Amino acid sequence: MRPTPVLLGRSVVVGYDVAIVGGGPVGVALAVELGQRGISCVLIERHLTPQPIPKGQGLTNRSLEHFYFWRCVDELRAARVMPPGYPIGNVTTYSTLTSPYYHALGARSSQGRGSDVQDYYFQRNERLPQYCTEAVLRNRLKQLPSVSTLFGWTAERVELDDSGTSITIRPSNEGDDPFYSWSADTEQQINQDSSRGEGRRVLRCTYAVGCDGGRSLVRESMGIDRGGRNFEQRMVLAVFRSKELHEFLNRFPPATTYRVMKPELQGYWQFFGRIDVGEGFFFHAPVPIDATPDNFDLLGLLHDAAGFPFHAEFDHIGFWDLRIMLASQYSLGRIYIAGDACHQHPPYGGFGLNTGLEDAVNLGWKLAATLQGWAGQRLLASYDEERRPIFKETGEAMIAGGIDRDRAWLERYNPARDRAEFERAWAEYGSSWGMQPRAYEPHYEGSRVVIGAEGAVCSIHGRMSFKAEAGHHLAPVELSTGRNVFEELSDGFTLLAFGAREGDVVSLEAAARVHNLPLKVIRDSYREGRSRYASQLVLVRPDQYVVWAGDAAPPDATGVMARVAGH
Numbered sequence: 189m190r191p192t193p194v195l196l197g198r199s200v201v202v203g204y205d206v207a208i209v210g211g212g213p214v215g216v217a218l219a220v221e222l223g224q225r226g227i228s229c230v231l232i233e234r235h236l237t238p239q240p241i242p243k244g245q246g247l248t249n250r251s252l253e254h255f256y257f258w259r260c261v262d263e264l265r266a267a268r269v270m271p272p273g274y275p276i277g278n279v280t281t282y283s284t285l286t287s288p289y290y291h292a293l294g295a296r297s298s299q300g301r302g303s304d305v306q307d308y309y310f311q312r313n314e315r316l317p318q319y320c321t322e323a324v325l326r327n328r329l330k331q332l333p334s335v336s337t338l339f340g341w342t343a344e345r346v347e348l349d350d351s352g353t354s355i356t357i358r359p360s361n362e363g364d365d366p367f368y369s370w371s372a373d374t375e376q377q378i379n380q381d382s383s384r385g386e387g388r389r390v391l392r393c394t395y396a397v398g399c400d401g402g403r404s405l406v407r408e409s410m411g412i413d414r415g416g417r418n419f420e421q422r423m424v425l426a427v428f429r430s431k432e433l434h435e436f437l438n439r440f441p442p443a444t445t446y447r448v449m450k451p452e453l454q455g456y457w458q459f460f461g462r463i464d465v466g467e468g469f470f471f472h473a474p475v476p477i478d479a480t481p482d483n484f485d486l487l488g489l490l491h492d493a494a495g496f497p498f499h500a501e502f503d504h505i506g507f508w509d510l511r512i513m514l515a516s517q518y519s520l521g522r523i524y525i526a527g528d529a530c531h532q533h534p535p536y537g538g539f540g541l542n543t544g545l546e547d548a549v550n551l552g553w554k555l556a557a558t559l560q561g562w563a564g565q566r567l568l569a570s571y572d573e574e575r576r577p578i579f580k581e582t583g584e585a586m587i588a589g590g591i592d593r594d595r596a597w598l599e600r601y602n603p604a605r606d607r608a609e610f611e612r613a614w615a616e617y618g619s620s621w622g623m624q625p626r627a628y629e630p631h632y633e634g635s636r637v638v639i640g641a642e643g644a645v646c647s648i649h650g651r652m653s654f655k656a657e658a659g660h661h662l663a664p665v666e667l668s669t670g671r672n673v674f675e676e677l678s679d680g681f682t683l684l685a686f687g688a689r690e691g692d693v694v695s696l697e698a699a700a701r702v703h704n705l706p707l708k709v710i711r712d713s714y715r716e717g718r719s720r721y722a723s724q725l726v727l728v729r730p731d732q733y734v735v736w737a738g739d740a741a742p743p744d745a746t747g748v749m750a751r752v753a754g755h
């Protein structure tokens with residue numbers, strides 16, 4: 189049911205359970221997550237349509253699981269711009285694209301990096317421009333009656349009081365320049381004086397979530413600061429078309445991204461990414477700090493990276509600053525932030541969008557559970573406890589660590605100094621890649637709402653495994669019906685009872701009822717792939733993370749249910 193607007197003074201006031209500020213991919217994903225659970229929410233997005241910059245293209249196997257549960261995974265795959273089956277592979281070259289030294293990772297497999305971890309996820313990875321992904325999510329939103337969308341509206345003031353939050357919004361000006369929240373030229377948003385001005389609306393909400401990108405108004409208005417590492421490096425982002433470049437790239441096995449490493453770039457990359465397979469590309473690379481489209485020879489830079497001249501038509505040129513920033517907290521009172529509003533960083537490794545979508549899923553079910561009345565106070569607090577450490581380590585170990593490791597490698601090895609030594613090291617550099625995707629397994633072993641080991645922490649350094657362990661993502665297995673366990677998981681908690689004693693199942697069900705925890709039981713034999721969980725009873729929470737596993741019901745089953753619901 190849609191809330192009824194009320195006129196208060198000169199402003200129209202409308203009430204919702206949740207206001208989401210920012211309808212980029214993360215905001216729309218959160219709206220889908222809440223809308224599927226019947227939560228009344230409003231999404232405010234300043235642009236009418238997604239911005240036509242390809243940006244986050246690489247979607248991981250895990251992100252595709254989210255699209256499966258958002259019931260639009262087929263639509264997402266159909267929105268792919270590259271031909272079906274075209275490999276999602278990466279090429280890395282030394283010095284220029286013409287170099288004799290290159291590695292093609294995953295280029296012969298249609299899934300690229302995703303194939304190394306495929307067994308542990310229910311979905312294959314995918315690649316498509318971010319605006320296509322956003323369009324799929326916006327379409328899904330239309331099917332969810334509890335969500336109201338305000339595209340073409342800008343939030344200009346966010347306030348928190350004892351009973352909830354107020355968001356003052358105004359219609360966006362059609363004539364405004366596009367607002368690029370990651371861009372070097374975009375100013376930090378701050379609360380505006382909204383007391384005067386026609387056409388304002390005030391949204392009164394129990395909770396508000398800022399999914400409003402790197403220059404987040406919500407984060408700023410709550411006084412949440414950010415820390416991290418500033419590399420003092422300006423980067424260019426160009427979107428262009430070139431058939432000549434496309435034809436040249438036929439020298440490599442089919443791939444989607446082409447990374448050029450050069451000693452003088454000190455670990456930063458010159459990076460070409462395909463938008464389609466034909467002529468569309470994006471490119472990012474370090475540039476001088478004072479570079480502008482007018483004083484900078486961008487075509488010359490493309491030629492330098494490629495190692496040969498070619499014709500290119502530019503569709504977009506923008507700049508961003510290379511920083512790894514993390515908010516000091518992900519919430520204040522009833523206000524939360526998610527996605528780039530929490531963590532901003534270079535697109536090295538493709539962590540931004542994928543991390544943001546996981547934020548939306550983690551926060552979404554916890555907000556819904558709280559509003560539906562079956563969550564304890566710790567459940568929402570666990571959003572910060574689980575998600576912040578994951579990004580902290582991702583930023584430090586994977587992104588900054590990767591830049592530092594590449595810089596040190598490039599200083600150490602150089603074919604002009606010692607060709608034989610360089611060639612040995614280059615071969616080793618390529619072979620170590622295969623290990624990387626498996627080394628990244630974000631988990632919440634240390635979360636207070638998970639029955640993990642004493643002294644455990646939340647970390648990205650997990651182990652891809654079929655064993656069902658508290659705090660870890662559930663691996664998919666086949667049921668005796670032939671269906672996958674992921675096809676049977678519920679929106680609430682699910683108890684997998686594989687060959688378990690009925691008395692133990694009944695005791696866990698009764699404990700769940702004590703705390704009004706929604707629980708579905710899936711009974712099956714403890715045979716074939718199902719025994720790989722190494723536990724006959726596995727309790728899975730709504731975001732497909734295991735919270736407890738054992739062969740018999742725990743003596744304090746009610747205590748276990750209380751803890752996983754955040755009491």
Ligand SMILES: Cc1cc2nc3c(=O)[nH]c(=O)nc-3n(C[C@H](O)[C@H](O)[C@H](O)COP(=O)(O)OP(=O)(O)OC[C@H]3O[C@@H](n4cnc5c(N)ncnc54)[C@H](O)[C@@H]3O)c2cc1C
Nearest residue numbers: 210212214234244245246343401527528535538540541542
């Ligand atoms: C060149 C490039 C390549 C990238 N490649 C990858 C990749 O391969 N994989 C990956 O995972 N990530 C990648 N990323 C990162 C990814 O694009 C971001 O992490 C992602 O866009 C974050 O989504 P978001 O919804 O949190 O923020 P945004 O996409 O920034 O969306 C924020 C939204 O909030 C709106 N907004 C802001 N303020 C207001 C306001 N006051 N009122 C109303 N609306 C407002 C904005 O209009 C915008 O639509 C890349 C980024 C760049 C720049």
